[in-house]
Amino acid sequence: MSCYFSKNKEQKMPNTPNKKTYKKNSQLNRLKLNGFTLLEMIITMTIAFILATMAVPAFNSFVESSRLTSNTNLVIGALNLARSEAVRLGESVRVELFVDGFQLVIASGANDGDVLKQFTPSNKDITVVFDGSVDPVTYSSTGFRDFAGNPQPGDIHVCDSDGNGTDITISTGGSVTRTESATC
Template identity: 25%
Template sequence: MLQATYQKGFTLIELMVTLVVLAVLLSIGVPSYVEWIRDSRLDTATRSLASALKLARSEAVSQQSVITVRAGMEGDAANWAEGIHMYTDEEPAGNTNYAAGTDALIKNINFAMDGITLVSNAGEHTSFSNEGLLRDDVNPATFRLCDARSEGNLISINVVGRISVAPAGDCP
């Protein structure tokens, strides 16, 4: 009587079917993952800037003084995407210049906005009054964050200082 011998392992057909299924799953999953990463970067940049602006408004009310948020880090050109420095502004109208002798620095915040452009109608700075109101000439102050896919978010600050985030409809 013959005994059946079983071999352990995969047949060539089983291996090929597995590779085809894996290739199909990767072709569907990898682009979705890349898209998710891009969405996450845009959302993180938007939340970082919105949180910094909300902190500035909160500090203005709690300290009962004008708080200015200036684009760029100290000594840098005014670039909102690089970061901001936030300070108590001794000038009642708020201004773009940080004077170490009279203005009290509250916080420097660096942003990681790789591949994201940020355009603002607020110029180099935006200020909040001691009541949390927007002290700028523009109303609303807007910050448009866009990525390479022309996807984006819009941060708006209305005259009463309310900060809102919405999808940006027209990214370049």
């Protein structure tokens, strides 16, 4: 039987690292095992908090702007629908305000006063205001505005609670255009 142990201290066991290799490996292992220090974690969290506090107001502004745009598109869609329904039905159709929003109503013939569709703004902070020359907006069976003696272009104002708004201009022919940054 042979043994690796000998009385000679200079003889080494096979596959045993020397002192230099051991020190080098222990330094590498120490680097691999280290995580974040408390200071690094606090600095990272502080930076994340600062970035979040800057992003939240901008995000809220984006949401409000999106709500305003959405409700403006709702009004424009209602006006275009009223125009196409007037042509399709062969009767005058008007867009008028009611308590919770605005509605399409048949304005002539045997069905006079019948509500075709009601629209409610998606947010109670949004207001829709018709100015005097377009209250209500009536389209004739030809698809043009029925003026009832008032052939003037008119505006509809869509405003949020912060005073931001959009003007919707209805031409004398009945076409609809949008103007951003209206004052409310």
